[in-house]
Amino acid sequence: xxEMREAAKVPQKLEYxxxxxxxxxxxxxxxxxxxxEGEILNTHLGVIAHEDVVHQVEGSKVCSSKGHHFWVxxxxxxxxxxxxxxxTQIVYPKDAGWLILALxxxxxxxxxEMGTGSGAFTILLARLVGSEGKVYTFDRRRDFLLxxxxxxxxxxxxxxxxxxxxxxxxxxxxxxxDAVFLDLPxxxxxxxxAYDALAPGRPIALVVPNAEQLKKAVATLEENGFxxxxxxxxxxxxxxxxxxxxxxxxxxxxxxxxxxxSARKAGD
Ligand SMILES: C[S@@+](CC[C@H](N)C(=O)[O-])C[C@H]1O[C@@H](n2cnc3c(N)ncnc32)[C@H](O)[C@@H]1O
Numbered sequence: 001x002x003e004m005r006e007a008a009k010v011p012q013k014l015e016y017x018x019x020x021x022x023x024x025x026x027x028x029x030x031x032x033x034x035x036x037e038g039e040i041l042n043t044h045l046g047v048i049a050h051e052d053v054v055h056q057v058e059g060s061k062v063c064s065s066k067g068h069h070f071w072v073x074x075x076x077x078x079x080x081x082x083x084x085x086x087x088t089q090i091v092y093p094k095d096a097g098w099l100i101l102a103l104x105x106x107x108x109x110x111x112x113e114m115g116t117g118s119g120a121f122t123i124l125l126a127r128l129v130g131s132e133g134k135v136y137t138f139d140r141r142r143d144f145l146l147x148x149x150x151x152x153x154x155x156x157x158x159x160x161x162x163x164x165x166x167x168x169x170x171x172x173x174x175x176x177x178d179a180v181f182l183d184l185p186x187x188x189x190x191x192x193x194a195y196d197a198l199a200p201g202r203p204i205a206l207v208v209p210n211a212e213q214l215k216k217a218v219a220t221l222e223e224n225g226f227x228x229x230x231x232x233x234x235x236x237x238x239x240x241x242x243x244x245x246x247x248x249x250x251x252x253x254x255x256x257x258x259x260x261x262s263a264r265k266a267g268d
Contacts, residue, residue: 011057014072019154021079022048022062024070032075032083034154043070075155077127081120084151087144090120091183091207092257094236102205102230102262103179105129112174112197113137114190115183116163119148125181126157136174138166172197182206185213188220195224200267207258214259226263233259 014020016035023030025045033041033050041048046066053062058074075083078093091099099121105111107130116122116139125135139145145163152161166172168190179202180194187206194204204226208214214231221229233256237249 011059013055013057014053014074016050016054019075019080019156020053021073021075021083022053022070023073025064025068030079030083032079032154043068077124080123080127080155084118084120084123085147086118086120087147088117090118091124092254094234094254095207095257095260096121096124098232098234098260099181099205099207099262100124100128102260103181103203105179108132109178110134110136110174110176112172112177112180112194113183114166114168114172114181114187114194115139116145116148117183118144119151121181121183122148122161122163123152123155123157126152126155126160129160131160133160135161136172136177137161137163138172139163140165140167169193178202180204185209187213187217191217191220191224191226195226195265198265200265203262203264205260205262207260209258211259214261217261221261221263225266227266229261229263231259231261 016037019034021030021032022041031041035050035054039050043064045068046064048062048064048070053072056072060072062070062072064070105125105128109129111125111129113122113135116137122135122137129135142165149163152158168184171193175197176199177197178199180198182190184190187208206217208217218229237253240250241247
């Protein structure tokens with residue numbers, strides 16, 4: 001029998017400044033908000049005052065002005081990624097899981113990311129490297145970086161991320177990285193610099209949207225001292241579970257997002 005003598009965990013109450021997910025209504029829609037004094041959330045089913053949410057614990061039920069029920073949660077990492085303000089395509093959760101294992105992301109490591117985009121994958125990396133780790137993220141577009149930094153701030157992860165303007169192909173201003181992730185239309189341009197920035201033996205992963213780019217990226221990895229190269233496509237089918245009718249996959253699915261590639265840097 002496991003002894004349960006430790007004091008029960010006291011759920012922390014929600015405070016102004018916290019980012020939360022408001023989930024519910026007829027269609028189970030969700031909204032991400034940062035709680036602020038005097039503010040309201042306008043939903044299709046009425047208004048929810050932020051002051052009705054503060055001092056509640058996660059999982060509490062709140063009522064909109066039109067009497068509809070919603071629940072309040074702290075956002076999961078998946079929700080933080082999917083709810084970013086988008087200026088670009090983002091890495092989808094179905095691909096993110098495979099990439100995280102390919103990159104061997106664990107607490108305390110330093111990761112280089114090229115192609116910050118909207119910062120969705122940066123948020124995932126920053127959550128996983130923990131308070132001792134760091135994510136160095138680069139993009140050529142200042143406006144994209146500013147938007148991504150705002151998304152990262154909403155996720156409460158700014159202190160774990162350093163972002164800079166950088167053009168693919170130029171040497172990176174960091175070295176001895178534990179992992180490198182490339183999300184660019186032409187990742188092969190950044191592969192030699194990625195090799196220099198990586199510690200020996202450590203992994204690289206990249207995503208490419210079409211088969212021609214996949215061939216070119218893999219050839220460039222081979223030419224630049226990377227081993228153990230693997231390319232995959234990840235499929236995810238949602239299942240409609242109905243107690244009275246049959247259980248079956250939904251008719252619609254995201255058919256394709258990107259090809260994913262992983263490899264490791266060979267030592268000398
Ligand atoms: C698909 S987005 C990355 C999305 C990001 N992984 C996310 O989850 O939000 C690709 C990014 O690569 C950047 N990019 C494209 N070509 C580049 C280049 N040659 N040098 C630097 N950045 C580049 C774009 O500005 C864009 O922000």
